[in-house]
Amino acid sequence: MPLVQSPYRPPLLYRNGHFSTIYSALLRKVDFPEQKRERLTLPDGDFLDLDWSYSETGADRLLILLHGLEGNAQRPYILGSVAIFSHSGWDVCAVNLRGCSGEPNKRYRSYHSGATEDLEAVLQHVVSTCSYNKICLKGFSLGGNLLLKYLGEKPLHFKEVCGAVAISVPCDLHDSLIQLNKPKNFLYARRFRMNLIQKLRDKQKLFPGLITEQTIREVKTLKDFDDLYTSKAHGFKDALDYYHSCSSLQFLEGISIPALLLNARNDSFLGAKCYPVQIASKHEQIYLEMPEYGGHVGFYRQGTFYYNEERALSFLNNLT
Structure with missing residues (x-):
């Protein structure tokens, strides 16, 4: 498909990528939509917590949302999407990915950028217990990478799944890591690292023989975390093997349903490889939109809903 020309032009202050990123993550307030929690038991005995919101009109359409690194189903960017879609039928x-719902998960493993088996389990559960005619996916950052990988790595098992939107996606995980390690992203990387170290301490209480104090002290960077925990817990050789195996970039050509990828050009988390222009320009199902502004999961728009939320609703509503 031709690359999508973006109409997004925020107010002047929000054209700064860092301001857009920080404001949307830490300062945005969203009226809390009603959510009902369901615990899904996974094939390996672990669990995922699913937070459901229902349209007042009785919907035959479902949106499944996937959060980003160290996110959860109550983050403003998730709640904004919940509100606009539930209000629209x-x-x-x-x-909530493993370990992200406020309670540590049961297994030594956790969530990661390529854990598509967990998304498969969610879809299997929804299709077998509900009667939706149309199921769509929306993912942010890590969650966006996960859903694009899922859509492209093998044929879809569920005919109900008909569209997807991915926001601020590090399509090449190593390229994104390189960006996060740059001085301009020091505060973000530090925040991520501190949160992940706390997750390691929580995991240590359950698996003291596998995670030692020395292991935790050795986590100086995000790559250290992936070398010392992510790769070992999920069967990868090391961090670089994890990044290579789980980057969605290599799976994009296999996507068979309409998918919108919205990556701002001023997203400081993304390097050049995270903008798959050549693939999208030749692909019949990938719509790549690269506005000049938006930051990382930012996309501020004055009013109740942000640009990425209105854009996702319009894109998915127009699918037949």
Whole structure:
């Protein structure tokens, strides 16, 4: 498909990528939509908590939301999507990835950028217990990478799944890591690292023989975390093997349903490889939109809803 020309032009202050990123993550307030929690038991005995919001009109359409690194189903960017879709006749299922719902998960493993087996389990559960005619996916950052990988790595098992939107996606995980390690992103990387170290300490209480104090002290960077924990817990050789195996970039050509990828050009988390222009320009199902502004999961728009939320609703509503 031709690359999508973006109409997004925020107010002057929000054209700064860092301001857009920080404001949307830490300062945005969203009226809390009603959510009902369901615990899904996974094939390996672990669990995912699903937070459901229902349209008042009785929907035959479902949106499944996937959060980003160290996010959850109550983050403003998730709640904004819940609100706009539930107000527009959709039911919404916001997935808390393993260990992200306020309670440590049971297994030594956790969530990661390529854990598509967990998304498969959610879809299997929804299709077998509900009667939606149309199921769509929306993912942010890590969650966006996960859903694009899922859509492209093998044929879809569920005919109900008909569209997807991915926001601020590090399509090449190593390229994104390089960006996060730059001085301009020091505060973000530090915040992520501190949160992940706390997760390691929580995991240590359950698995003291596998995670030592020395292991935790050695986590000086995000790559250290992936070398010392992510790769070991999920069967990868090391961090670089994890990044290579789980980057969605290599799976994009296999996507068979309409998918919108919205990556701002001033997203400081993304390097050049995270903008798959050549692939999208030749692909019949990938719509790549690269506005000049938006930051990382920012996309401020004055009013109740942000640009990425209105854009996702319009894109998915127009699918037949």
